[in-house]
Amino acid sequence: MQKITIKKILKKKNKLPIVCLTAYSKNVAKIADKYCDIILVGDSLGMVLYGMKTTRDVKIETMILHAKAVKESTKRSLVVFDMPYKTYTNKFIAYKNAKTVIKLTKCDAIKLEGGTEITNTIKHLVKKGIPVLGHVGLLPQTSGKFKVKGKNSIERKKILNDAIAIFNSGVFAIIIECVVEGLAKEITKNISIPTIGIGASKHCDGQILVTEDMVGLSGFSPKFVKHYANLNKSIEKSIKNYAEDVKMKRFPFIKNVYKWKII
Numbered sequence: 001m002q003k004i005t006i007k008k009i010l011k012k013k014n015k016l017p018i019v020c021l022t023a024y025s026k027n028v029a030k031i032a033d034k035y036c037d038i039i040l041v042g043d044s045l046g047m048v049l050y051g052m053k054t055t056r057d058v059k060i061e062t063m064i065l066h067a068k069a070v071k072e073s074t075k076r077s078l079v080v081f082d083m084p085y086k087t088y089t090n091k092f093i094a095y096k097n098a099k100t101v102i103k104l105t106k107c108d109a110i111k112l113e114g115g116t117e118i119t120n121t122i123k124h125l126v127k128k129g130i131p132v133l134g135h136v137g138l139l140p141q142t143s144g145k146f147k148v149k150g151k152n153s154i155e156r157k158k159i160l161n162d163a164i165a166i167f168n169s170g171v172f173a174i175i176i177e178c179v180v181e182g183l184a185k186e187i188t189k190n191i192s193i194p195t196i197g198i199g200a201s202k203h204c205d206g207q208i209l210v211t212e213d214m215v216g217l218s219g220f221s222p223k224f225v226k227h228y229a230n231l232n233k234s235i236e237k238s239i240k241n242y243a244e245d246v247k248m249k250r251f252p253f254i255k256n257v258y259k260w261k262i263i
């Protein structure tokens with residue numbers, strides 16, 4: 001099993017689609033590792049796992065616990081740590097936090113949300129040897145509402161400029177979230193590193209989804225998510241059957257019981 005490196009990710013541009021998913025736990029990470037080029041330990045875990053209203057309340061300590069579990073359960077995929085809100089407010093804070101995160105979790109790279117306003121931070125981190133994955137378009141840490149981006153020319157121009165600016169600052173790839181198709185196509189054409197779309201059309205060099213959305217567990221189902229399973233339904237059915245078995249004294253069954261052998 002060969003480890004996916006940043007070099008390999010870069011080589012896929014215009015050649016092979018890049019497969020990415022999020023993972024927050026050991027069990028999901030183990031499965032995703034067999035099929036994904038990149039596994040993102042996303043701060044979306046705040047909303048998906050902890051029921052927070054926004055990703056802004058996610059603490060770096062929480063991310064570290066999940067990222068450690070994910071990284072320790074993977075052999076192949078490139079594992080990226082999503083830096084939470086307010087952990088990269090300037091280049092020095094960003095480096096201090098990123099260094100700690102990499103030391104404690106052994107993740108391969110970090111992700112930062114933003115455009116021109118974080119170029120100095122990206123340059124500083126890259127210079128210090130920390131690989132950075134960019135993120136433009138809809139930025140959950142700062143944008144508040146869930147809304148498709150790039151519907152007007154001012155927004156399109158700004159997002160394209162952001163993507164070019166962070167590309168020039170040294171990110172190795174860029175996540176483009178929830179933008180109109182033409183904009184994703186334009187960004188992908190204008191930069192020589194891979195773009196990874198989430199709600200950003202097939203014109204990106206790769207795709208990412210939040211795994212819990214994709215398997216129908218989170219209940220979040222915007223237009224861009226394809227549901228490959230309905231785990232919500234499966235888990236509910238299992239819990240309902242279990243509850244009935246316990247009430248009817250059908251569980252534990254003989255094979256679930258430890259017998260007392262007299263010796």
Ligand code: KIV
Pocket residue numbers: 022040041042043044045082175177198208210
């Ligand atoms: O936090 C996250 O899961 C993300 C993805 C939506 C790209 O940033």
